Amino acid sequence: MQAVTCACALLVVVPLALVFYHVLKSGIGALNWAFFTQLPKPVGEPGGGMANAIVGTFELLGLAALLGVPVGVCGGIFLSEYGYTRLNWWIRFAADVLNGVPSIIWGMVVCALVVVPMQGFSAWAGGLVLGFIMIPLIMRTTEEVLRLVPQGYREAALALGIPLRRAILRIVARAALKGIVTGILLALARVAGETAPLLFTAFGNVYWNHHLSEPIAALPLQIFNYAISPYEESHRQAWAGALVLLFMVAIINVAVRALTRERFGKIP
Amino acid sequence: MTENQHKTSPILPVLPPPRRALGAQAAIAPAPAAAPAALAIRDLSVSFGPNCALKQASLDIPARAVTAIIGPNGCGKSTFLRALNRMHDLVPSARVQGQVRLFGSDIYGPGVQPVVIRRRVGMVFQKANPFPTMSVADNVTVGLRLNGVRDRALLAQRLHQSLVMAILWDEVKDRLDAPAISLSGGQQQRLCIARALAVEPEVLLMDEPASALDPLATARIEDLILELKDNLTLVIVTHNMQQAARVSDYTAFFYMGQLVEYGATVKIFTNPAKQQTEDYVTGRFG
Numbered sequence: 001m002q003a004v005t006c007a008c009a010l011l012v013v014v015p016l017a018l019v020f021y022h023v024l025k026s027g028i029g030a031l032n033w034a035f036f037t038q039l040p041k042p043v044g045e046p047g048g049g050m051a052n053a054i055v056g057t058f059e060l061l062g063l064a065a066l067l068g069v070p071v072g073v074c075g076g077i078f079l080s081e082y083g084y085t086r087l088n089w090w091i092r093f094a095a096d097v098l099n100g101v102p103s104i105i106w107g108m109v110v111c112a113l114v115v116v117p118m119q120g121f122s123a124w125a126g127g128l129v130l131g132f133i134m135i136p137l138i139m140r141t142t143e144e145v146l147r148l149v150p151q152g153y154r155e156a157a158l159a160l161g162i163p164l165r166r167a168i169l170r171i172v173a174r175a176a177l178k179g180i181v182t183g184i185l186l187a188l189a190r191v192a193g194e195t196a197p198l199l200f201t202a203f204g205n206v207y208w209n210h211h212l213s214e215p216i217a218a219l220p221l222q223i224f225n226y227a228i229s230p231y232e233e234s235h236r237q238a239w240a241g242a243l244v245l246l247f248m249v250a251i252i253n254v255a256v257r258a259l260t261r262e263r264f265g266k267i268p
Numbered sequence: 269m270t271e272n273q274h275k276t277s278p279i280l281p282v283l284p285p286p287r288r289a290l291g292a293q294a295a296i297a298p299a300p301a302a303a304p305a306a307l308a309i310r311d312l313s314v315s316f317g318p319n320c321a322l323k324q325a326s327l328d329i330p331a332r333a334v335t336a337i338i339g340p341n342g343c344g345k346s347t348f349l350r351a352l353n354r355m356h357d358l359v360p361s362a363r364v365q366g367q368v369r370l371f372g373s374d375i376y377g378p379g380v381q382p383v384v385i386r387r388r389v390g391m392v393f394q395k396a397n398p399f400p401t402m403s404v405a406d407n408v409t410v411g412l413r414l415n416g417v418r419d420r421a422l423l424a425q426r427l428h429q430s431l432v433m434a435i436l437w438d439e440v441k442d443r444l445d446a447p448a449i450s451l452s453g454g455q456q457q458r459l460c461i462a463r464a465l466a467v468e469p470e471v472l473l474m475d476e477p478a479s480a481l482d483p484l485a486t487a488r489i490e491d492l493i494l495e496l497k498d499n500l501t502l503v504i505v506t507h508n509m510q511q512a513a514r515v516s517d518y519t520a521f522f523y524m525g526q527l528v529e530y531g532a533t534v535k536i537f538t539n540p541a542k543q544q545t546e547d548y549v550t551g552r553f554g
Contacts, residue, residue: 083360152397156460159353160411160467161387170414174401 020246027243030236040206040222046233050241052208053222056123057248059209060202060218061188063127068134069184075135076142076180081168092143095136106132107197115201123209123216126202130191137190141183145176182256189252193245195220219245305369306331306471306501307352312366314347314356321347324366325527327520329471331371334493334502336516336533338509340553344525345505349473352503353389354382371470387415390469394476396456398448398463405444407459411467426466433499434462435492454485461492471501479507490515509549513537521545 034049041048075095079088110129115121149172157167173180198204203215204225219241226238305328314322322344329335337345347356354375356362368375375385398407406413408430409423417423427444431437436458440451448459457477464472474493478486493515496502506512512519513533520530521544529536529545540546547553 150397152393152395153399155355155358155391156393156397156399156463157410157414158358159355159386159391159393160414160464161383161385162411162414163383166414171399171410175399177401 023239023243023246026236026239027241030240031243035237035240039208040237043229043234044231048237050217050219050222050237050244052205053217053219053241054244056202056205056209056217057192057219057245059123059212059216060126060130060198061192063123063212064130064134064191065184065188067128067131068138068187071131072135072138072187073142073180073184075139076146077168077173079139079143080146081164081172092140095139098136099140102196103129103133103194104196104199107200110197111200118213120213121201121203121215123202123212123214126198126216126218127212129197129201130194133191133194133197134187137187138183141186142176142180145179145183146172148179149175178259182260185252185256185259189249189256192249192252193220195224199224219248305329306371307503308367308369309352310367310369312348312351312364312368314344314351314365315363316359317361321525322351323525325522327527327530329501329503330518331501332497332499333517334497334504334515335518335520336512337503337505337520337522338507338512338548339522339528340548341507342524343522345507345522346475347525348522349391349475349503349505352471352473353386353391355386355391357382387411387467388469389471389473390464390467391473391475392457392461392464392477394479396453396460396480398451398456398459400447400449402448403445404440404448404451404459407448408462408466411463415467426468430462430466433465433492433496434458435488435495436462452485454481454488457481457485457489458492461489465496469500471503472496474502474504476505476507478511486511509537521548523548 034047035051036049036054037051038047038049039052040050075091079091106129110125110132114125114128118125153175154167154172157171158164162171198218198221202218202221204221205215205217209216223238223241223245226234226241229235307329309329310326312322312325313320325344325348337348339345350356351364352368352375354364356364364376366376370385370388374380375389398404399410402410405427408427409417412423412426428437431440436455439455440446440459443450448456451459457480461472461474461477477493478489481489490511493502493504497517504512504516516533518531519533519536521528521536521540521542523544529540529542531541536545537549540549
């Protein structure tokens with residue numbers, strides 16, 4: 001029995017190790033200073049980089065967070081602290097369903113709602129779709145973390161005559177802050193790699209994005225475009241891009257681990 | 269019930285009936301002391317959905333004295349206590365009926381804000397719950413700061429005063445910025461008491477404050493209670509009868525959601541009027 005479970009555990013690690021090894025091996029060769037500072041060169045020409053895609057990914061994540069974090073966190077607080085049983089059940093149900101919606105459908109919806117009226121692809125649309133994907137994620141993780149805060153703290157705060165809103169924000173949410181930040185970081189890591197919804201919202205850009213209503217490059221998009229092109233040079237660039245993206249996501253996860261490690265101030 | 273007590277216990281002082289709203293009932297337990305009642309409770313009933321946890325309790329809790337609420341588990345002591353500072357407002361299924369007058373004003377009256385009541389009637393809980401993200405000093409002053417008090421001098425003064433009153437100043441004066449959860453269990457409970465005292469309530473409710481503590485810490489809490497009663501009205505729920513006998517001036521005995529008997533502690537423990545009370549305090553049940 002122990003051998004079987006041990007084998008299964010190792011089986012989980014193997015694909016991860018394979019991915020890391022392969023991406024590292026194929027991508028490290030094309031990583032150089034030019035990669036981080038230059039724009040993509042025309043197809044077939046050697047050299048160039050993905051500077052605009054890296055910056056574009058950060059921009060899109062920033063826009064997504066602008067939408068996703070306030071709405072998600074406030075929604076989570078509502079679900080946990082204000083107990084309207086029936087309504088909350090429906091909201092949770094909707095959030096769980098939305099968490100399972102394929103991201104390409106989100107992309108299509110935002111395309112129809114934003115790209116078509118604006119008559120153009122834009123960073124706004126890209127940020128919007130990533131934000132929409134983040135909202136139910138953050139909402140559910142925030143709610144779960146708030147539920148873990150012992151009821152005693154709420155009672156103690158209210159027994160001091162502190163108004164409910166202030167008690168929730170300054171005491172309960174503060175106690176759960178680490179968990180809320182973890183949820184946000186994990187949601188960011190998840191949407192950082194989303195490609196399909198960006199295909200018809202942000203669309204990608206080989207130049208720098210100067211205005212948020214213009215199309216914008218993003219790492220997953222650029223990787224996709226390079227991976228399907230016939231040129232070997234593009235493939236090398238795609239592997240390098242994949243390495244950078246993997247690295248970004250790995251850093252976020254390490255940050256999450258660092259935040260949630262058991263330190264002296266553990267909540268009893 | 270009043271007739272009974274007058275018949276069997278002539279040591280009870282005979283007072284003029286307390287001034288209160290219309291419809292004074294004879295079944296109300298008398299206010300034993302000459303001091304005015306801090307809390308005048310009439311026909312208080314609390315039910316959670318279909319379950320009635322407290323039925324028609326009526327008593328007067330005198331000011332600047334310690335009143336103990338005793339009874340076996342599930343008798344409605346905590347339910348009664350929580351009704352005194354409107355903590356049941358937090359429970360959607362709770363229904364509170366009756367009147368609770370805090371120095372004359374009905375706390376369940378129309379337009380009365382629970383937040384204001386809770387600043388006048390503080391509460392300390394069974395399990396010490398200092399806020400984990402705050403230091404000792406921040407914990408004590410949190411009730412003031414989150415109610416808009418910005419004056420640093422006032423905050424410092426109340427911090428010192430509350431910690432002295434809670435007999436905790438000497439132990440923490442060198443580590444006011446340490447995390448509150450780094451204190452021992454007994455210290456944490458005294459910190460919670462200091463926190464409740466910082467907003468200068470008129471009444472302090474304590475729900476089994478020492479039940480989670482070792483005997484040494486319990487003794488400290490009891491000393492603290494005796495010191496506090498000079499300035500405050502205290503109502504203490506305890507399942508420890510000896511503790512009730514040690515610290516309280518008046519005792520109310522609840523059983524199965526009903527107030528069975530209320531009177532001076534000395535009388536309740538030496539010559540109770542009801543047989544049920546006598547059975548409980550002598551340990552025949554509970």
